[in-house]
Amino acid sequence: MNCNPTVFKIKQTSLAFFLILSFNAFSQNxxxxxxxxxxxxxxWDKTKNKKSTLKERMDFYEVNAVSIAVVKDYKIEWVKAYGFADVSEKKSATTETLFQAASISKSFNSLGVLKLVEEQKLNVDSDINNYLKKWKFPYDSISKGKKITTADLLSHKAGLSVQGFGGYEKGQDLPTITQILDGLKPANSNAVLSVFEPGLKFQYSGGGTTVSQLILEDITGEKYEDYLLKNVLTPLGMTHSSFNQPPFTDKKNLLATGYHGNIEVVGKYHIYPEKAAAGLWTNPTDLAKYIIETQLSLQGKSNKVLSKDMSIKRLENNFGVFTRDFNGTKYFGHSGGNYGFVCHYVGSLEDGNGIVVMTNGNNMKLIEEIVRSIASLNQWKNPPLDSPTKESISLTIKKIANKNIDKGIELYKKLKITKPNDYNFSDKSELNSLGYEFLKNNKIDDAIKIFTLNINEFPNFPNAYDSRGEAYFNKKDYTLSKADYQKVLELEPTNQNAKEMLRKIENILKK
Structure with a gap:
């Protein structure tokens, strides 16, 4: 076909001009x-007259750094970071700053394990002891003769103990994975054991995820972090991410420091040898790449890690993810909370929306506000959020309670009478979290008063008694601690921590 060169040049110029205009319009938008x-x-909340900036909400929730990635139409729309990765060093957070992903690690663990399934090296429906070599799961009468499968581990239906892990300060001896599973020193968590028969119901268990970590290592003969890097992180293009615990020293300047309230975590952050459950260091850009790959894999448009069929199976069975349907719009996601860090990701199954929020704080409420705001701005059809939460009552009374615990409790009671609809009085964890802040700051008596207030508000909440029992134990008031842990078992007979603490108290009282 003949073409007039002059006309062709004019068309090229017009197209370039149009593209520039389109790009500028997109950037402006x-x-x-x-x-x-x-x-x-x-x-998004038309009932509120007062505008609140992101900075104001970060200050209210005592969050030093927030990093965000937004996914729209199966692409990363924008990424931005705010605040300080480290306050004392005046190190600003950037989009490359790495945060602990905490339990979001479980999503990537499931990718690694299911890749072994696709390679026919693992059957998710077989007894886990068929694959475990260095350690075998100690079945007992509680499991009622039923065998635990890898599918049970990935979906938290194995009926196992140990919900989560506290990590280890820098310089502390780190346990091996078998010491963690057996609850042997230097492990600081209890043994991973059956609390009810497998397959019966859902019970979140980081302990179960740690068993799957050992299965992966036993099958592949590789270190967990090496296998995940080669077979999951690198194929996804997650070039800044790693499961190495402790993290590589060459990433030191990129690591965020963890904070509990405004208190810096000792040593900047904890170390988690429980890598599958809590060990991933990453940033929102890398996590956004994972969201997009999952969305495309579900449609058969990409298979960087898993096939379409396996991706569908993964979400249908909640293997390492949680799926929810909001008025016909389906989402997948996971939250995470290590000591000094909280984070969350969510992606839609069908229309290419998603968001990642990572912080070096300990308050999930700010993340909920951020997700709600961005979902509104991007006009998500049915945002993956429950009804808006009310203002945090624990943070509202915290400043006064820090100065005078009794006046803080007085304010709580006054607001409950005068403004019951303005504050979140229904969340059992609010006061519990505040009590733990006092406990970690060695204000044991103040912590006991807050835990007691929570017990008075929620007399059937086992965790409130568990928390006060821990405070009494730290105070060496073993009689009152024993009474609280006995109450925990009365309310929740399978509570493994209460059983362990009662044994510990009995041994102390015998001396």
Whole structure:
């Protein structure tokens, strides 16, 4: 076909001009969204007259750094970081800053394990002891003759103990994976044991995920972090991410420091040898790549790690993820909380939306506000959020309680009478979290008063008694501690921690 060169050049110039205009319009639109998000975080809530900036909400929730990645139409729309990765060093958070992903690690663990299934090296429905070599799961009468499968481990239906892990300060001896599973020193967690028969019901267990970590290592003969890097992280393009515990020294300048309230975690962060359950260091950009790959794999448009069929099976069975349906719109996601870090990701199954929020704080409420704000700005059809939460009552009374615990409790009671609909009085964990802040700061008597208030508010909440029992134990008031742990077992007979603590108290009282 003949073509007039002059006409062709004019067409090229017009196309370039159109593309520049389109790009500028897109950039302006995104920048306007970001500006709106930063200046009025709660713009979606038409009942509120007062605008709240992101900075104001970060201050209220005592969160030093927030890093965000937004996914739209199966692409990363924007990424931005706010605040300080380390306050004392005045190190600003950037989009490359790495945070502990905590339990989000479980999503990537499931990818690694299911890749072994696709390679026919593992059957998710077979007894886990068929694959475990260095350690065998100690079945007992509680499992009622039923065998635990890898599918049970990935979906938290194995009926196992140990919900989560506290990690280890720098310099502490780190346990081996078998010491962790057996609850032997230097492990600081209890043994992973059956608390009811497998397959019966859901019970979240980081302990069960740690068993799957050992299965993967036993099958592959590789270190967990090496296998995940080669077979999961690298194929996904997650070039900044790693399961190495402790993290590589060459990443030191990228690591965020963890905070509990405004208190810096000793040693900057904890170390988690329980890598599958809590060991991933990453940032929102890398996690957004995982969201997009999952969405495309479900449609058969990409298979960087898993096939379409396996991706569908993964989400249908909640293997390492949690799926929810909000008025016909389906989402997958996971939250995470290590000591000094909380984070969350969520992606839609069908229309290419998603968001990742990572922080070096300990408050999930700010993350909920951020997700709600961005979902509103991007006009998600049915946002993956329950009804809006009310203002945090524990943070509202915290400043006064820090100065005078009794006046803080007085304010709580006053607000419950005068403004019952303005504050979140229904969340059992609010006061519990505040009590733990006092406990970690060695204000044991103040912690006991807050835990007692929580018990009075929620007399059938086992965790409130468990928390006060821990405070009494730290105070060496073993009689009152024993009474609280006995109450825990009365309310929750399978509570493994209460059983362990009662044994520990009995041994102390015998001396």
């Amino acid at each position: 995104v920048n306007e969204k970001i500006k709106s998000f930063e200046n009025n975080l709660n713009s």
